[in-house]
Amino acid sequence: MEISETLDLLPWHRPYWEKLSVYIKAGRLPHGLMVTGVAGIGKMNLAYFLARSLVCEARKKNGEEPCGKCRSCHLMGVRNHPDFIFIEPNKPGNTILVDDIRELIGKLSITTHYGEYRVVILHQAHRLNTAAANSLLKTLEEPSKGTVIILVTEMPSMLPITVVSRCQKLNLPLPDSSLTLDWLREQGVSKNLETLYRMAGGAPFKALVLAKQESVETRNAFYKHLSQLMNNTSDPVSIAEKCVEIPEETIIEWLTLRLVDMIRISSAPDVKNLSNPDLRVTLQQYVQRLNLHHQFHYLDLLILAKQRLSAQANKKLLLEDLLVEYQLLMSNS
Numbered sequence: 001m002e003i004s005e006t007l008d009l010l011p012w013h014r015p016y017w018e019k020l021s022v023y024i025k026a027g028r029l030p031h032g033l034m035v036t037g038v039a040g041i042g043k044m045n046l047a048y049f050l051a052r053s054l055v056c057e058a059r060k061k062n063g064e065e066p067c068g069k070c071r072s073c074h075l076m077g078v079r080n081h082p083d084f085i086f087i088e089p090n091k092p093g094n095t096i097l098v099d100d101i102r103e104l105i106g107k108l109s110i111t112t113h114y115g116e117y118r119v120v121i122l123h124q125a126h127r128l129n130t131a132a133a134n135s136l137l138k139t140l141e142e143p144s145k146g147t148v149i150i151l152v153t154e155m156p157s158m159l160p161i162t163v164v165s166r167c168q169k170l171n172l173p174l175p176d177s178s179l180t181l182d183w184l185r186e187q188g189v190s191k192n193l194e195t196l197y198r199m200a201g202g203a204p205f206k207a208l209v210l211a212k213q214e215s216v217e218t219r220n221a222f223y224k225h226l227s228q229l230m231n232n233t234s235d236p237v238s239i240a241e242k243c244v245e246i247p248e249e250t251i252i253e254w255l256t257l258r259l260v261d262m263i264r265i266s267s268a269p270d271v272k273n274l275s276n277p278d279l280r281v282t283l284q285q286y287v288q289r290l291n292l293h294h295q296f297h298y299l300d301l302l303i304l305a306k307q308r309l310s311a312q313a314n315k316k317l318l319l320e321d322l323l324v325e326y327q328l329l330m331s332n333s
Contacts, residue, residue: 007077011183014047020050021064030168031143034151037172040203046172047121047150054117054148055083072114082113088123096122098131099135117146125151126158133160140166174202192216195278198275199257209236218246219254229323230330236323239286240316249314255322256302261296262287298329
């Protein structure tokens, strides 16, 4: 779950929470709420903060925010409240099955244990398979009294329009850079801060994960392998073997960010906001030898490769193919 350790409301979500609290006070909170936005911005934090508020036994005295002290707040803190139901795929990449939704419907038929609300969070809601989405539809149309269902997703377009249309949508944008950078510093991130921020596309939680994984150092080592490939001092198969510990999704993302940076520099040499700002000088040198048409062709291959990863492709062979194509790109341009 994408939830901060403190469970506090994130600073960049304050304006959206204030809107939600108005709905709660007026008794107009929708039974179906869809929280959307790119991965890594804390969508689950806001969803869980809302859930904590709704089941809090003292929220009306606390301006609709969870008090953090009552029995319900304690149970939510340990993820064990009887009026809170959390559903997500059992493994990354898996779907949410119809049996999960049928079990949910059974639980919703029982009256609440402690208060007026029962809250359901469907994390990665776009992973609902067709049968599960259809099963959920009737509950969204005719929810039991006091039930609030929160769908959290970065890909709402993958959900059936019938489900989307029955939810009020709350789209969370990327926070301002100043808020993100300040928050990262509060989390203890100082080394490579600007580079991590750019690598994460401005998403705070993604940047924090990258920092903990020392991703800048790993990325630099991978790019060093690419240089060896360009200089013909190594080959695609050898490099793929050396990078076996790096997830294929990450390698495809790094290749994509590097290529997009080069394309942007080709169009405007002084362009700002590169994904690899620390590598500008090196990338500018490469751009001089590249054909723009070939770069866009390779970008198409990367997009296709990302799609193939989700289709259970042979990941090792896929990576080797991409490295072969990269070598051709850099040598034939």
